[in-house]
Amino acid sequence: MARLRNAIKGEARESCKSLLYSSMKPEDVMEALRRRYGRPDLLVMAEVKKLESIPPIGHSPRELCNFANSISNSVAAIKSLNRPQFLHAPAAVNSIVEKIPHGLRYRWYEYASAYPEEVKVQRRIGECFSQFRSRQVQRVCRSCGVQATT
Structure with a gap:
C-alpha cells in the first residue's frame, strides 16, 4: 500500500x-x-483526436517521417486497445490524407484505386493507407537518413 x-x-x-x-x-x-x-474507448478517442490535430505537413522528408511516426504510434495504441474499428473509418483516413502534400496525396489516390474492390473491402481503407504510407516513408527516410518507425 x-x-x-x-x-x-x-x-x-x-x-x-x-x-x-x-x-x-x-x-x-x-x-x-x-x-x-480504464476506459479503452476514451483512450482511443484521445488517439483519434491526436491524429486529427496533427498539422498538415510540408515537403520536407523529415516532416513526412515525423508525421508517419506519429500516425504509427497512434495506430499501435489503438490496436493495442483492441479497437481496430476506429482505424477503418474512411473519415479518419481522409483527415490524415488531407494533411499530406498534394503530390503524395495523388500517389495515395492512385495506390488506393489500384486495389480490386474485394481487397479494399477485406483490408479496409485504413490498412491500405498504412501500407502505402509505410512504403512511401521508407523511401523518403532512406534518402534523408532519418530513422522511420513504421
Missing part, C-alpha cells in the same frame, strides 16, 4: 485519496482507478 501512496500523483491521487489512507487492500485502490481511467 505504501508503494501505491508514493506512486499515484495528480488527478489520479485526488480521485482515490480516501482509499489510499482508509483501505488496507491495494486491490480496492486499483479497482477505483480502473473504474475511473
Whole structure:
C-alpha cells in the first residue's frame, strides 16, 4: 500500500485519496482507478483526436517521417486497445490524407484505386493507407537518413 501512496500523483491521487489512507487492500485502490481511467474507448478517442490535430505537413522528408511516426504510434495504441474499428473509418483516413502534400496525396489516390474492390473491402481503407504510407516513408527516410518507425 505504501508503494501505491508514493506512486499515484495528480488527478489520479485526488480521485482515490480516501482509499489510499482508509483501505488496507491495494486491490480496492486499483479497482477505483480502473473504474475511473480504464476506459479503452476514451483512450482511443484521445488517439483519434491526436491524429486529427496533427498539422498538415510540408515537403520536407523529415516532416513526412515525423508525421508517419506519429500516425504509427497512434495506430499501435489503438490496436493495442483492441479497437481496430476506429482505424477503418474512411473519415479518419481522409483527415490524415488531407494533411499530406498534394503530390503524395495523388500517389495515395492512385495506390488506393489500384486495389480490386474485394481487397479494399477485406483490408479496409485504413490498412491500405498504412501500407502505402509505410512504403512511401521508407523511401523518403532512406534518402534523408532519418530513422522511420513504421
